[in-house]
Amino acid sequence: MNKLKSAVLYEYLTKTRAMGIFYLIQYLITALIFSIVAICTNGNEIGSNALEFSSVVFVSVIGVLGYKEDFKALLQNGYTRKYIFWSTVCMFTLLAGTMALIDTIIGNSLHYFNDNYFTLYGSLYGYGNVFTNWLWLTALYLMFCSLFYLAVLVINRVGKTVSLLIGVGISGIILLVTALFRFVFTDEIVSKAAELTMKAMGFMSDGTTNFFFPILSFLVIGAIFGIGSYTVIRRTELK
Amino acid sequence: MTAIQIKNITKSYREVTALDDVSVSFEFGRIYGFLGRNGAGKSTLINIIANRIFADHGEVLIDGAPAEENMGIHEKLFCMSEADLYDRDLRVKDHFKWTGRFYDGFDLNKALELSRKFNLDTKKRFKALSKGYQSIFKLIIALSLNVPYVIFDEPVLGLDANHRELFYSLLLKEFENNERTFIIATHLIEEVSGVIEEVVLIDKGKVLLQESVDTLLERGYSVSGMAREVDCYCEGRNVIGFDELGSMKIAYVLGEKTALPQGSSLQISAMNLQKLFVKMTGKGGGGNE
Amino acid sequence: MNVNPSIEKPIFIQIAEQLEDSIFTGVFPEETKIPSTNEISALLNINPHTVLKGMNMLADEGIIYKKRGLGMFVKEGAVEKIRQKRQSRFYEQYVAALINEAMKLQMSKEDIISLIERGYGNDRNSN
Known part of the structure; x- marks a missing residue:
C-alpha cells in the first residue's frame, strides 16, 4: 500500500508543475483577450467562455504522459504493471479532481461577477450546485484521461501502421453510423436513441434534470476505457 | 534457494531468436561478469529478469519466487539499465528523493556522498547531464540501494578511466561491507576480470559457459x-x-x-x-x- | 604490489606470489600483520573472494596464519620455509629450462658451466 502511495505521489507531483504552467498561460491569455474585448466593446462583451474546454485538452495530454513518462519510470523502480496501472488511475483521479476544483471555483466566480461569462456545466445544467458541478467536471476529465491513456497504449502496442488503420476504421464507423441514423433507421429508433442519449446526459423525457446521470455516464465510459487499458498494459513491454 | 534462476527462457522478435532456451543461475553473494558481444542477448535477458519485457517461454525465479509481475520481489532486485528510463526533467536530487520513497533500502546520504566523490552536480536536471554523468547518476542509485541482487547493464559506458576505477573500487567496497550479488553485463571483459568471480558467457542467444574466472x-x-x-x-x-x-x-x-x-x-x-x-x-x- | 588481470595466471596465484615475495624480502617481517583482504581488494580493485583465495593458499603452506580478531600474521620461520620451497623449485624452474634451451642451441655441458662461472665472476667484479 505504501509503495502504491509513493507511485501515485510521484505521478501526481511530477505533473503539478505542468499544471501550474498550463493555468498560468491560460489565464494570461484569457486576461489579455478579456481586456482587449472589453476595451473594444466598452465592457459589453466578454472574450471567451467555457474555459473548461482547454482543460479537457490538457487532461488528454496528461492521459498520454501517464503512459509515456510514468510507465518506464515506475518500471525502472521495480513496479509491476498492475501497480503502475492503479497508480496512474489514482493520479488521473487526483489530477482531474484538482483541475475540476480550480475550474469550478474560477468559472463560477467569473459568472458571479459577470453574467456574460458562462461555464460549460452552467450552460448545460444551470448554476447553483457547485458540488455537482465539481463532480461532473471531475468525471468528464477522468473520462478524457482514460480515453487518451487507452489510445496511447493501443498505439504503442500495435505500432504505427495498424494504429492508422484503426483510426481510419473508427472514423469509417462513425460516418457509417451517422449515415445509418439519417437514412436507414426508422424515426422511432432514431428518437429512441436520442432520448437515451439525453437521459444519459441527465435530461429526462419528462423535462426534469437528473444531475447524477451524466456523472455516472462519464464514469461508466471512463471505466470501459480503463478496463481496456488494463488488459493492454498487463502485456505491454518496455520499448 | 537464494539465487536468480533462469529456466529455459526463450524470446523471439519476429524471425530473430534473441534468447534460445537459456538456463543459468546467479547465486547470492557473488560478483558475476555477464559477458557477450553487442547483440548477444544480454540486455534481452536482463530486461526479462527485471520484468520489463516478457519471455515467450520459461521463467525467472528470484529466491524461488517468480519474477514476472511480482511486487513481492520489489525489495530484492534492482537493475541499472543502459536505456534511460528516468524522467529527464527531474533534478538529480529529486530522483534520489523519489528512489528513497520507492525503495526501503535506499540510502540517501550514501547517494549524496557518492555524488560528491564523482563530482555529480545534484542540482542539475537529468537531461542536462552529459552521457557519462547520466551513467554515473544511474550507478550511484544502484550503489546506494541495499537490495540482494543488483544488475548493471553496461555500467561504465561513457565514463573516463578515473571514474571507471572509482566505480569498480566502490562496487567492491559495497560488496565487502554488505554481501550481495552484483551482475555486471559488459563486453569490456579485460576491465572487469579482476572484479568478477564468475563468468557467464552468452553468444547469439545461447549460454556458452558459466565458470569461475580462476578455473x-x-x-x-x-x-x-x-x-x-x-x-x-x-x-x-x-x-x-x-x-x-x-x-x-x-x-x-x-x-x-x-x-x-x-x-x-x-x-x-x-x-x-x-x-x-x-x-x-x-x-x-x-x-x- | 601490482596485479595484472591480462596476465594469464589466475589472479589469486598472482596475489599469493606477490605476498610471498614481500614476506621473503622482509617487507612484512615475521610475526607482523599483513594487509587485510579488504585493504588489498580495495588497493588493487580485485574481488575480495579472489584475494582471500590467495591468502588461503599461503595459509595452507604455513607461511601466514590467522590471529582471531586481529587478522593475518606472518608465521615464525616463514622466510626459511619460502627459501626451502624456492630452492626445491629452483631445479625445475631454472636448471631444467636452462638445459633444455642449451640443447636446442647445441651448447655443451662445459659451455654452460663456463658461462655460469663467468656469471659469478662478473658478479664478483661488479661488487
Whole structure:
C-alpha cells in the first residue's frame, strides 16, 4: 500500500508543475483577450467562455504522459504493471479532481461577477450546485484521461501502421453510423436513441434534470476505457 | 534457494531468436561478469529478469519466487539499465528523493556522498547531464540501494578511466561491507576480470559457459607449433579456435593441460580471458574471422 | 604490489606470489600483520573472494596464519620455509629450462658451466 502511495505521489507531483504552467498561460491569455474585448466593446462583451474546454485538452495530454513518462519510470523502480496501472488511475483521479476544483471555483466566480461569462456545466445544467458541478467536471476529465491513456497504449502496442488503420476504421464507423441514423433507421429508433442519449446526459423525457446521470455516464465510459487499458498494459513491454 | 534462476527462457522478435532456451543461475553473494558481444542477448535477458519485457517461454525465479509481475520481489532486485528510463526533467536530487520513497533500502546520504566523490552536480536536471554523468547518476542509485541482487547493464559506458576505477573500487567496497550479488553485463571483459568471480558467457542467444574466472584461466591455454603436430595434439580436445601464421598454427584449447610428449616442438602457453572470449564468440557477425 | 588481470595466471596465484615475495624480502617481517583482504581488494580493485583465495593458499603452506580478531600474521620461520620451497623449485624452474634451451642451441655441458662461472665472476667484479 505504501509503495502504491509513493507511485501515485510521484505521478501526481511530477505533473503539478505542468499544471501550474498550463493555468498560468491560460489565464494570461484569457486576461489579455478579456481586456482587449472589453476595451473594444466598452465592457459589453466578454472574450471567451467555457474555459473548461482547454482543460479537457490538457487532461488528454496528461492521459498520454501517464503512459509515456510514468510507465518506464515506475518500471525502472521495480513496479509491476498492475501497480503502475492503479497508480496512474489514482493520479488521473487526483489530477482531474484538482483541475475540476480550480475550474469550478474560477468559472463560477467569473459568472458571479459577470453574467456574460458562462461555464460549460452552467450552460448545460444551470448554476447553483457547485458540488455537482465539481463532480461532473471531475468525471468528464477522468473520462478524457482514460480515453487518451487507452489510445496511447493501443498505439504503442500495435505500432504505427495498424494504429492508422484503426483510426481510419473508427472514423469509417462513425460516418457509417451517422449515415445509418439519417437514412436507414426508422424515426422511432432514431428518437429512441436520442432520448437515451439525453437521459444519459441527465435530461429526462419528462423535462426534469437528473444531475447524477451524466456523472455516472462519464464514469461508466471512463471505466470501459480503463478496463481496456488494463488488459493492454498487463502485456505491454518496455520499448 | 537464494539465487536468480533462469529456466529455459526463450524470446523471439519476429524471425530473430534473441534468447534460445537459456538456463543459468546467479547465486547470492557473488560478483558475476555477464559477458557477450553487442547483440548477444544480454540486455534481452536482463530486461526479462527485471520484468520489463516478457519471455515467450520459461521463467525467472528470484529466491524461488517468480519474477514476472511480482511486487513481492520489489525489495530484492534492482537493475541499472543502459536505456534511460528516468524522467529527464527531474533534478538529480529529486530522483534520489523519489528512489528513497520507492525503495526501503535506499540510502540517501550514501547517494549524496557518492555524488560528491564523482563530482555529480545534484542540482542539475537529468537531461542536462552529459552521457557519462547520466551513467554515473544511474550507478550511484544502484550503489546506494541495499537490495540482494543488483544488475548493471553496461555500467561504465561513457565514463573516463578515473571514474571507471572509482566505480569498480566502490562496487567492491559495497560488496565487502554488505554481501550481495552484483551482475555486471559488459563486453569490456579485460576491465572487469579482476572484479568478477564468475563468468557467464552468452553468444547469439545461447549460454556458452558459466565458470569461475580462476578455473577458466587454469583450463584455457594455447598450443603452437607446426600445423601437423598441433592438429595431432588437438585430437579429442576441446578446441575453441585457431590462428594460423604460415606453416605455424596456434590452437586455443579449453581443458586439462597434459604434458607434451618427449621431444615435442610444441609450445604451450596460457591464455587470458579476453583471448578466450574472442575465440569463443569470434565466429560470424563481428568481423573477427 | 601490482596485479595484472591480462596476465594469464589466475589472479589469486598472482596475489599469493606477490605476498610471498614481500614476506621473503622482509617487507612484512615475521610475526607482523599483513594487509587485510579488504585493504588489498580495495588497493588493487580485485574481488575480495579472489584475494582471500590467495591468502588461503599461503595459509595452507604455513607461511601466514590467522590471529582471531586481529587478522593475518606472518608465521615464525616463514622466510626459511619460502627459501626451502624456492630452492626445491629452483631445479625445475631454472636448471631444467636452462638445459633444455642449451640443447636446442647445441651448447655443451662445459659451455654452460663456463658461462655460469663467468656469471659469478662478473658478479664478483661488479661488487
